[in-house]
Amino acid sequence: MSTSTPDADDLHHHARRMGGRDPHEAHRSATPLELLFDLTFVISFGFAASRFAHALAEGHYAVALLGFAFASFAICWAWINFSWFSSAYDTDDWLFRLLTMAQMAGVLVLAIGLPRMFASLEDNDGRVDNTVMVLGYVIMRIALVLQWLRAAKQDPARRRVCLTYAVAIVLAQIGWTATLFVDLPAAAMFVFICTLVLTELAGPVLAERKDGGTPWHAHHIVERHGLFAIIALGEGVVGTVATLSAVVDTQGWTLDTALVCAAGVGLTFGMWWIYYILPSAHVLREHRERSFVWGYSQMAIVTAIVATGAGLHVAAYYLEHKAHIGAFAVLLTTAIPVSVFIGSIYALYYYLVRRFDPFHLWLLLLTAAVVAAAVVAALAGVRMSVCLCILTLAPVVTVVGYEVRGHRHEAESLARGEAGHPAL
Template sequence: MTNAVERYRHGLRPMRGRPRHEPHRAATPLEALYDLVFAAAFGVAGAQFAAGVAAGHGGAAVGAFAFATAAVIWAWINFAWFASAFDTDDWLFRVFTMVQMSGVIVLAIGLPRMFESLELDGVFDNRVMVAGYIVMRVGLLAQWLRAARDPAYRRHALTYVVFIAIAQLGWVVVAWAPLPFGAAILAAALCWLVELGGPVVAERKGEGEGRGTPWHAHHIAERYSLLTIIALGETVIGTLAAAQEISETQGWTGDAVVVIGAGVAMTFALWWSYTMMPSGAILAVHRRRSFVWGYGHAFIFASVAAVGAGLHAIGYAFRHEHPLATPVVILMIAIPVIVFMVSISLLHSYLVHSLMKGLPLHALAMLLPVLGIVLAFAGLPLWACLLVVLAGPVLVVVAYEAGGWRLAQRHLDQALAVAA
């Protein structure tokens, strides 16, 4: 009977900091549902990005995509770290989390208008996005106020409350005040500084083992891994969208089959590369490395979503009228792949505090996407250029599995030994 009550009852319970080394801590079904909402937001942003570039608004589309993914990723990061430290799974926690999810949906609804405002009007219109952000912040502020009732983490929680409230007021001004475009960009930059500074200030409170909120290293590593997988889902969706466009406009040819196959392989290669990073093991013993690791993942999430948009744009290259140029499509895929590979390499080196020396194939792998861009401008067909870009992450995987893992393991063992 006791187990049945624990399994089905979600009554209110005091929000206390969870143990930092709680055994068998894993992502919850609610967190998985939360991530699916963000998958939808990534999908909308990627589709708008691809359509904007195809319509000839490349510069505006890039800027809008960067702003959109930054907003979506930051909203996810805020909740992920809070839940890792204070998740009670009672009915109130679930309700406030669902409020935040509703805000993400509103934010996603506002993405097309934000893209359109930059591409056509030249005026930054993010009012619906900010409305969604306000809804998310209401839910998150309520969560932090609950956490503030724990004396051990009251200072941390109230610090978060202050920074979130100030930043939110700033976003309201950016969205609704009649600011010139330059002033709006400057105000947005100041808001981002406040957003990023809140966790830095809050997590420095306390001493020793009690410093910062009690997030769980392996749980947070799993959460980041799951969002990476969610973002990789956009590469699959982008490939499917391209396949549909190709089949409807010109039917299936050998070139089209190779292009679609390369898109699928790109998903596998990026996932395999990401799984090489020893996030949980290092964060468990070097908690202070979490800021660079956590913020650095923004480039990973955004680059993966951008690859999905680039794969979606492949379909526009096969249109009968005004097809998208091959160099543009390859740029949309190769540049995010380069950002992804560089980010993975730098974060891995930062976690173990050792550069990945002795793997010359890694340097070659970084150059292959650049070579793909050069070949595209030289006039080679899309399928050939895409295969060259794909060879970059594939070569990283091959180098790792062919023996590079030994060096990576040695670096990990040294980092763990230093902590011990």
């Protein structure tokens, strides 16, 4: 077997024409640069989850939910902006690499601003201090707009699409920057922020529906989102173990500590298994128009994953006697995001496959019964760690159902879609 030797031109990262990648390129996978970029989000999710868990443990639910929702959108949207552009226009030349580095710096600035934003919500003065977060976005978006302008210049066939992206990003950033200088009542500011979020979400829809959109790669972008979900899952494992280590240092190993640790690993593994049941790449390759709902749903899924990790943090705080809420509330901090995650996966599966499967209804009912059992056990005074172990069985229901029968149903649905059946 012979292998071709790369020439000097292949090894040099000189400037290349940004003409768009082949959306059907074989063996397209995540690049080392994309993986390096993802590492900055480990820090961002770590800050967001720790502050969210702390607010929940203190019983400050409004602060926790508002702050975490704002932080999660900012983190996910920053990642999406880069990753979808990279799927369509990654040249891996020196200019693309440097502008990516600038975006990484912006993500780190965004992460630094997360604790400050949560602290401002705790102050109850009606103002959200997002100054550092906005600065991080300014850094990221200067680099990203330059990328889109470069693509507009070097890919004439998609010039209008690229310029639409650039204009939408600039307009949205002007709006976010304006929040630093306008002094609006809390309700008015909330409406203004919601309007900016809708503007952000509408930008890609408007751009992609003009002139055929950008040449993003279905299998590549599905892999990228999968890696992003793994980063979110990793936060749950790392954060929980880090917090439990403090408990072990002071109290030694106890049955509760061991059970919470087992529940954390079990939930993380089960959620990972369920996530990869989705036939995302297969469907998006044939139906690119479904990418908007699929991509935006990923933000809810990733947010639920990180929230589950934060709930496990709260459980560790409870064992350390640092939580100011009861065992029932502690269980809910994990049970609710797990339920949202599983429900979102089923809803997205149905959206992709477009075929109702009665078997899924039975799985959902059984899953709900498991979650209800954990909640009832907590209300009955069963140890919180035991209740978490019961909750760990919730994703197991789907895993077992898929491996026993669900995989055949999925194969049938996809086969009917390929044959022109309305299922796809």
